[in-house]
Amino acid sequence: MIKVEHIGIAIKGLSEANELFHKLFGKAHYKIEEVGSEGVNTSFFQMGETKIELLEATRPESPIAKFIEKKGEGLHHIAFEVADIRAEMQRLQAEGFQLLNETPKCGADNKLICFLHPKSTGGVLVELCQEIKPQDA
Numbered sequence: 001m002i003k004v005e006h007i008g009i010a011i012k013g014l015s016e017a018n019e020l021f022h023k024l025f026g027k028a029h030y031k032i033e034e035v036g037s038e039g040v041n042t043s044f045f046q047m048g049e050t051k052i053e054l055l056e057a058t059r060p061e062s063p064i065a066k067f068i069e070k071k072g073e074g075l076h077h078i079a080f081e082v083a084d085i086r087a088e089m090q091r092l093q094a095e096g097f098q099l100l101n102e103t104p105k106c107g108a109d110n111k112l113i114c115f116l117h118p119k120s121t122g123g124v125l126v127e128l129c130q131e132i133k134p135q136d137a
């Protein structure tokens, strides 16, 4: 893994949360992006080399809706940038980590992503992400 690419925070309402985190960080989000396949609306704040991703559910079956139902708003996942997501998925699976998807999916921000089950990672939902290169598209 290369670096912390972003930290995901589950929130109930994106516009209220954008205002709150704008005040907290002293700067505004730089983009909003819907990921239909995951049932989420996201907004991103650039914090130096890393980013904060706010996640709002767009439908009741969304993983974010379920998370907030169980745990309330708050820290949701840590995303790590990897150079080759398929190789990293293979390596982690061989190490005994449980992947939540067998093949990479398209996430926000032009990334291929894969989540690891928090049961296998000390209770932390871990996201792997790799920039989508032309040959992956």
Ligand code: ZN
Binding pocket: 006, 007, 008, 053, 077, 079, 127
């Ligand atoms: Zn994320």
